[in-house]
Amino acid sequence: MRRERLFRNLLRLAAWLVGLNVLVISITLFWGASPTLRHFGLGFLWSSHWNPVTDEFGALPFLAGTLATSFLALALSLPLSLSMAILLGEFLRVGWLSNVFKSLVDLIAAVPSVIFGYWGLMVLVPLVREAEMWLMPLGQSVGIEIMPYGVGVLTASLVLAVMIIPNTAAIAREVLELVPRDLKEAAYSFGATRYEVVRSVIVPYARSGIFAGILLSLGRALGETMAVTMVIGNTNEMPANLFAPANTMASVIANELAEATTAIHYSSLIAVGLVLFLVTTVINFIGTYIIKKMTVQA
């Protein structure tokens, strides 16, 4: 009995420590950001000026950069990751090919982000630059200025899209595998085709789990630092279009924190961290709400 109680108390303690950790992080961020919040107020969120020399700081370009790259990456990766999940969760559940695919997806998750950044810089950037040269006259004719830099919002989104495939693919595959057999067989016995079963039975049943996977992918994209900073061009301005260089919240912190010599600059970088923390939290809350709504009552 004593061991039972000890075990339960240990679990409780660990859980409290995790919760406390999040609380302490948010307090630290608020504390560190308070000089900036007092000085600029909510204007910090809406100002697009970031000038360490004149001590003017606004987070809007980075907020825009983070949201643009993350959601674009999500849009680019979903067709691939969902196809992979449905293939492995339904059509190709066993066999050597299935194992090869599963391992490859897991491998993407295991590759360090700096490797993705390097690959992006060496392979993707020249390709995007070629495409931009080709698109330049087209852009001019519709009034969009495209400079053939190769780095920018689009390149960062492409790199992110590849990086976040495994988060959605692995979780979606697992929930697809969990769809009860009798449900599927019932549909088949009514004469449904495989496509119809996937569309009308399997995916709807598993949708809350699939969405949880998508949420994890988005979380990874929002916080990714190294791979993004290597290919986004690091321009602290609002991106004019998809091809323009920009910067993200995580990236500007990583870039400027070490050499931020004035107190307000330092505090503003922490305030950017706070905004990133809040954005992630809000997106998670919305996500959890949607998952609850989506969950099939069995």
Next chain:
Amino acid sequence: MKISATILTILAVLGLGGAALAAEELLGAGATFPEPLYSKMFDVYYSQTGNKVNYQGIGSGGGIQQILGKTVDFGGTDAFLTPEQLAKSPDNSLLHIPTAMGAVVVTYNLPGKPQLKMTPDVIAGIFLGGIKSWNDSRITGLNPGVQLPGDPIVVVHRSDGSGTTFVFTDYLSKVSPDWKNKVGAGTAVKWPLGLGGKGNPGVAGLVQQMKGAVGYVELSYAKKNNLPYAVVKNRAGNFIVPSIKSVSLAAGASMPDDTRVSITDTDAKDGYPISAFTWILVYQEQAYGDRKAGKAKALAKLLWWMTHEGQKYNADLLYAPLSGEVKTKAEKIIKSMTFNGQPILK
């Protein structure tokens, strides 16, 4: 036999451990620019004296904060402290001890890797966006023998806050009123145009990938990676090739006794104009907190060694050594260090 050998080894290790305890261990943190040099110096110093020195390259900003917080024995910085920063330690003054010099060069991606001549106006014009292509008459006029393409100039700058950016923008602020008004100087600035790359490798990588790109990197980085760089006209009107020698000469100009001076746009006749010091920061009065006299003495001796015997490692690692005049000033500063009011070195 084997067992006794093991015991002997253990005894030897314990013996060495005892000796290491007797030696002082010093802790420093700060600028990343001199980190390779300091690693080399401290390694040699350890083998010669048994005194261990740990240095963490966390950036000048971090180095300044750590020495102000008294969590390290010395800080490292590429930017000398402002009067406001110095005022944060009112009861004990911080000393700046120069240890090495570095320079920033303008590098570019042009066919045939020519060594271009540039004037301050041209550099400012390129980085402000006024000069847009390589065959602009302001560039071709200075480089009559060089075939320059009509490619648009793509500006690449550092995305991370850095001493290199400070030196470069400090130089531009001195030579161009336009730059001073529109941009100014700092470890990170609001760039009028261009792309950001992280660190010297990030800038060099982007420049090498894009035809017509121009950027700025540390001289040592450019030399190690065989990048082309510009010859720059200094205040005396001479075109100076950046080299360890011309960087050392940049400090020949009139120096204040505390060495807190920016030597960009130097008036030295043969000095390269985009040069700078890197400093170590220590407290003048070493008896603070629970510091012992032994530690204070070890620190003063280390600084003396770094500015004297240690200087011979500068050139090998492509840092410019201190000139004789600067060395004399550094000696005076180190000798002004005290422990309970008594000079540490006689």
